[in-house]
Amino acid sequence: MRADVVVVGAGMFGSAAAKYLSRSGADVLVIGPEPPGRDVSPPLSSYSAHADEARIVRRLGWDHVWGTLDTRSADRLPALEAESGIDFFTECGSLALMGKGVRDRTREMLRLCDAVGVPVEELSEAALGREFPELGLPPVAGGVDGLLERRSAGYLNPRRMVRAQLELAARAGARRVRGAAAAVRRNGRAGAWTVEGCADGVAFRVEAEKVLVATGALINRTGALPAGAALDLQAFTEPNLLFEVSEAQLERLRTLPTIVVVDPEDAGDDNLSAYLLPPVRYPDGTWYLRLGPGMQPLVRELRTAEETLSWCAAQAVTRDQARFLRSVMRLLVPALEPVSVREACCVVDKTPTRSPYIGALDGSEGLSVVVGGNGHGARGSDEIGRLAATVVLDETWDFPLPPDVFAPKGQPLAAGADTGRPDYLTPPFGLC
Known part of the structure; x- marks a missing residue:
């Protein structure tokens, strides 16, 4: 097989990039497996972080980079749904509970x-109690400031969004290999690349002028x-709990927006930063x-790699993690009486720049x-994919910040080296 551009990875970034590349007229081949089911123990090459039903959407960003990416992407969601015929966005609003210890950051965000x-509304603790009676306020030192977006905010279904992006890419001419790439290397011809892998037990080989890796x-x-080759990027397991809501409580709790708590106190596992x-x-x-x-x-x-493979196969929440999450849920929704509680995990990555890597x-x-979604890349993924297509095609950069902001950084240390506690594990953590 041959293509102008091979996109390795059919997740949120790769699918968006494939759409924009195909619309430019490039011959695009997308390589990526179907998302695994929760009870499957896939190889690393088959694991996808978008295999869930909900990710937060907001335009209120922690900084100028993410605020711009998120705003541009959120503004396109209705058109993406309409063009693809696939609904994936629920507009229920988004609420950030910002610890008063980061008011300078809050002012800058506003x-x-x-x-x-x-438009972002500032709500006092009293106003929050009146508008969202089911919501409990976390006991963050000094209290919290409520920042509420009512429009173009809520949550998206990442599985369905990826389907929508791939559908539009296919309509523009993109081809798809439902498999996993095992090797990416230069071939004998200068400037050309070979991608090899396996799909449904059958080996494949693709030659291309350009490759975009979005795995x-x-x-x-x-x-x-x-x-x-390796990137300066660290992967983390993120434990989640799913609390089953009874029919009796559903109508009251459906009025809640998505919620993020930003606790600036460096209190280790007692820090209350979380998302709901x-x-x-x-x-x-x-x-x-x-x-x-x-x-x-x-x-x-x-x-x-061994630790990663083991975790991907088991995807288990530890006792300490479950205890923390249960305690935070009691704070945020004190009247909740869950029918059941089950585990749901995902992998997040962090870059030292705190911005995504987009570049050669x-x-x-x-x-x-x-x-490099840094734990919250879903809502900005359409713009991130567009910028990736811009780079691959050597088109004019048209983002308000320079491309150097997104420059990939190579891994400075040997794989598996103990680098200690990264600085982004120190509060405040930003908006999930």
Whole structure:
């Protein structure tokens, strides 16, 4: 097989990039397996972080980079649904509970929103209690400031969004291989690349002028980068709990927006930073509240391929992690009486720049990467994919910040080296 561009990875970034590349007229081949089921123990190359039903959408960003990415993407969601015919976005609003200890950051976030016309309401603790009677306020030192977006905010279904992006890519001419890439390397012809892998037990080989690698948090573990190449990116396991909501409580709790708590206190596992999804209907027909943590020490780093493979197979929440999540749920929704509680895990990645990597690898002409959602890349993925297509096609950069902001950084240390506690594990953690 041959293609102008091979996109390795059919997740949120890869599918969006494939759409924009195909619409430009490029002959695009997308390589990526179907998302695994929860009870499957797939190889690393088959693990996908978008295999869930809900990710938060907001335009209020922690900084100018994410605020701009998120705003541009959120503004396109209605058109993406309409063009694809696939619904995936629920507009229920988004609420950030910001610890008063980061008021300077809060003011800056509001200033940026005002500059681009994103309406955000400031709510006092008393006003929060009146508007959301089911919501309990976490006992963050000094109290919290409520920042509420009512429009173009809520949550998206990442599985369905990826389906929508791939559908539009296919309509524009993109082809798809439902498999996993095992090796990416230069071939004998200068400037050309070969991608090899397996689909349904059958080996494949593709030659292309350009390759875009979009394999997510496990990019350093899957063989999707050329031999010897690695990114300065760390992967972490994120424990979540799903709290089943009874029919009796469903109507009251469905009025909740998505919620993020930003606790600036450096209190280790006692830090209260977390995020909460309102009741979301899962494929089994059950409604669940989903709760996840900030970057407390209880969010574990995956340091080796063996450790990563073991975790992906088991995806288990530890006793300490479950205890923390249950305690936070009691704070945020004190009247909740869950019918059941089940585990749901995912992998998040962190870059030292705290921004996604979008660009070419040093010394690898024709090979680019788009990776580094930093735990909240879903809502900005359409713009991230568009920028990746811009880089691959050498088109004029038209983002308000320079491309250097997104420049990939190579891994400075040997794989598996103990780097200690990264600085992004120190509060405040930002908005999930």
